[in-house]
Amino acid sequence: MDIDGVEKLIRPELMTMRGYDPVEPIDVLEKELGTHIIKMDGNENPYLCSPRATQILANFPYYHIYPDPLQRNLRKALSSYTGFSESSIVCGNGSDDLIDLVLRLFVRPGDEVLNCPPTFGMYPFTVGVVGGTIVNVPRRDDFVLDMAGIRAAKSDKTRVIFIASPNNPTGELVSDEEVLELLGMGLVVVVDEAYFEFGESSAAGLVAANPNLIILRTFSKWAGLAGLRVGYGLCHEKIAGHFLKIKQPYNVNVAGEAAAIASLEDVDYLRANVERLKAERNRMSSELAKLPWMRPFPSSANFVLCRVAEKDASGAVTTARRLRDSLRKRGILVRFYETPGLRDCLRISAGRPEDTDALLTGLVEAWNEA
Ligand SMILES: Cc1ncc(COP(=O)(O)O)c(C=O)c1O
Known part of the structure; x- marks a missing residue:
């Protein structure tokens, strides 16, 4: 049997199904970008485990x-x-x-x-x-x-x-x-x-x-x-x-x-990290709200979704996507969605205070470039 014959045996709905969008591993990214990565795209915990x-x-x-x-x-x-x-x-x-x-x-x-x-x-x-x-x-x-x-x-x-x-x-x-x-x-x-x-x-x-x-x-x-x-x-x-x-x-x-x-x-230790992340989420949110082109939504999680104003009428490529790409070049990863209704949004995970500071500086530079 050739491979076409084998593929014909696959459930048809799975043959045509789109897979889950994979994230890039951090070591691969660090090599590619040649810089230390600040990972604010996966809602992970920057304070590591217990x-x-x-x-x-x-x-x-x-x-x-x-x-x-x-x-x-x-x-x-x-x-x-x-x-x-x-x-x-x-x-x-x-x-x-x-x-x-x-x-x-x-x-x-x-x-x-x-x-x-x-x-x-x-x-x-x-x-x-x-x-x-x-x-x-x-x-x-x-x-x-x-x-x-x-x-x-x-x-x-x-x-x-x-x-x-x-x-x-x-x-x-x-x-x-x-x-x-x-x-x-x-x-x-x-x-x-x-x-x-x-x-x-x-x-x-x-x-x-x-x-x-x-x-x-x-x-x-x-x-x-x-x-x-x-x-x-x-x-x-x-x-x-x-x-x-x-x-x-x-x-x-x-x-x-x-x-x-x-x-x-070790729940007390981990809860203290959760409190740090909540405080930083709130600080990040209020700092983002000061940028006239960012509209953060309230969040009860360890991330903040922000709506980004369109800088110009450039069409298919939204400003949010350009900001994501520009931050990425600076080693700062945030989440952008190619989904209807979210193409003008970025989701940013709460980080350590130094991560938030780097994000805010990088974001303003990225906006000026976008
Ligand atoms: C709402 C929601 N459910 C489940 C998960 C997956 O969690 P887990 O790492 O335990 O598979 C995530 C991860 O981002 C999530 O956002």
Whole structure:
């Protein structure tokens, strides 16, 4: 069989599917740009992970042994951190893995999933991979959910709705009232709280009375473990049981599990870093607001979305994109979206005070050049 014949056997919807936009690794970028990189494009934690996690990993004696498929130690530690019973918790290879698990548990090819853009790109990507159909209900101009639109978009085929809170990239929270209204529509409601520790508002209190609610969280942001890939879900224990049943047995590796447990033993240290990032997010926001051509939106996460005024009527290439490119040449990375409604925006992750200072200086230079 030639390669064309093999490709004909691939699921047609995956043959034509667009992949997830990959980010460039920092070492490759440093080599290419020949400068130190200030990374404000990935909502990562510039204060690194807990020193306890680093120490545990340096001396870890069991790298040669498979992980515990039931994640007992991590789920126990998470039970103390979240107040949920161990049986209501399931861990994943980042919360991305849990997004995948939700879709594999509930969505058959042809089923519909509601998505409220602008939001996290992994929802439509993963729905595409499982053969589901994404139904977009765009947020209103102020990025608040369009509840009437959601109600109208729901059909007999709709199984799941994803809501990120705080939302990425817009930064605002969903209210309990909105979540309750969604729960009442008879859907599986996923509230993705990847940035929970920066906003301190959660729908988790609604899980006990609502078995159709699933909360997703991660160690990537507050605990600085993005590279080790550890996330978790909080839900009814029967749903957690189904997730445990269908997940890859070793989805959380031993290093990730050990580092996550060490982080939960060092919560005060990590919370202090979260406080630093929140303060810096607020300072960055108020400094950006002083630039007449930048309009930052309020954020409950570790990033700020800004609308950039068009400097001239140059058409296809927006000023936001030119600013992104110009900052990149200076070694400062910010996130630009080639998405309708966001092409005039930049999302900037909170950094250390020196990162904010470099960003503000670089931004003014970039604007003058753009
Ligand atoms: C809303 C949202 N959910 C989930 C994730 C993914 O988190 P993880 O690193 O745990 O896969 C992100 C990462 O940027 C995110 O913004």
